[in-house]
Amino acid sequence: MALLEVKNLKTGFKTENDVMMAVDDVSFQVEKGKTLGIVGESGCGKSVTSLSIMRLIPNPPGKIYEGEILFNGESLLALSEKKMRSVRGNHISMIFQEPMTSLNPVFTVGDQISEAIKLHMKGLTKSQIHEKTIEMLQLVGIPEPEARINEYPHQLSGGMRQRIMIAMALSCGPELLIADEPTTALDVTIQAQILELINRLQKELGMAVILITHDLGVVAETCDNVAVMYAGKIIEYGSVRDIFHRPKHHYTKGLLNSVPHFDSGKRLTRLETIPGIVPNLSDIPPGCRFQDRCTAVQNDCKDTEPELHEILPGHTVACFHPFQGQR
């Protein structure tokens, strides 16, 4: 049984006279100990998907309209708010993009980590909580944890703050970690440190990870499986090798080719682009959502919306005319 199973999830936001479906019929699974990457551009619904799993969608205006989220076979959407609170942190944890705005500026980092431990591991004494906090800081590679524990978030650098966030998220030993753009706000040398840390902790603790990012390089280096999202839907799903070596959707191919590579021999030449912009979610055309920007668009793309179907074992794509060649 998969650790997490999302089935036909539909999450929308009420606007003045309509509902905007930010996540529209999305299904996927995460296996124990594996990493799933969710890739896409801003507004494609990747963050709303993760917030739906945590049941953190602000209601109103947001609401999960349809679908099921099963964690270890148990439906998260059917839980009471109180039960859900014990799932968050203990079983599923999340780290966010902006470590400064996710930490409370008026409490020390020690307070914030021990708060999580206090709430989720009842019955520990004060000194046990203190010990556990220091242990977490050591785990995420913060030098001199005894001194750092009394510092405030503004005294730490961006990379250090992200380590604190990770320490908080992992303090109760979750089985699933959702990392929403964990390195986007960081410099590359710090990004390399944080990704190595997440990889190492995942191996040590046997966690599953959902990594949400727009950086294809990060996906290639950390994920087992990849889901590519576009305008609220998963348009391609497969193993990381399938997606990077044999992309089938024209959007995936375009996304891969629009990033410049080192040593590609194409310096100073024009980059391959995806023309146009992402469609407005409140005004989705009938048929394929990518039709206006697609290079292989044909008449049938304009009438019916393609469904995800298996094109090779374990590799699904939502396209009537999948890309065949080498990218």
Next chain:
Amino acid sequence: MSETLLKIENLHKSFPIKGGLLSKEIASVKAVSGVSFDIRKGETLGLVGESGCGKSTLGRCIIRLLDSTSGKIIYRDQDITQSKGEDLRALRRQMQIIFQDPYASLNPRMTIGGIIAEPMKIHNLYATKSDRRDKVQELLETVGLRKDVIHRYPHEFSGGQRQRVGIARALAVDPEFIVCDEPVSALDVSIQAQVVNLLMDLQQKLGLTYLFIAHDLKVVEHISTRVAVMYLGRIVEMAEAEEMYRGPKHPYTKALMSAIPIPNPDGKKDRTILSGDVPSPIHPPSGCYFHPRCPIAIDPCKIDTPQLKEHGKDHLASCLRL
């Protein structure tokens, strides 16, 4: 070799930190400390480094949006470091800037047409309103926007389209040198490529010279003729772009390049992971600024400041271990 357009000599810029009862200067942030290089006509000089390394400050000093603390900026044999008044105004017609954040750099209360016509008004470029409007429409087409967007407001546009407006505004006075300060880093991947292509097309068409500032080494490598790598206010390495990525010499450049995730699951991953963070520019380390994080540092690195020296043709690097 093509002619030199701009010459930067030993440029310093520090920002005072004031404190205490009388707001005395108690320390200073040394954002740029001793930078020298040339920018050649028609080239794109890429400037890379991590946040806080002083790359944006340097770009702004060069086009005189900030006054440098010491050093010289020479533009076409003319020392512009202290230019004022009319001289500075004339200079603004030659040098323009494209900003990082297309949301913050366009006035939300002005129409697109108004934004692009503003520099023309300031410089009295066209005699009549209709001449100006014609020019604005021409610019809109040049940057790939429709002519009829002239009466619309910035909020009606996406990030990529706004960045095109920012580019049109920079082109409004027909400059010859443009500082591109992280022009694509706020944009989505598929939109980044469109803007990078546009910048390259414009350069070819109009013979522009760019200083292209970015933290994304891959984009810089793609668009630049030469690349300079900055660390904590100093240039640590400078070379032709191709030479730089084939054979980086400075340990910082090597680490920076190896830290970039490769979009290929079977790619090589011999990675140097630097420990620690970039030190504070208020109290930079002694000797070589990079020594606390350097994997090959030796004792003299803590004392002696390495100078930029030639290692191979047109390839400068500042490291005692080379």
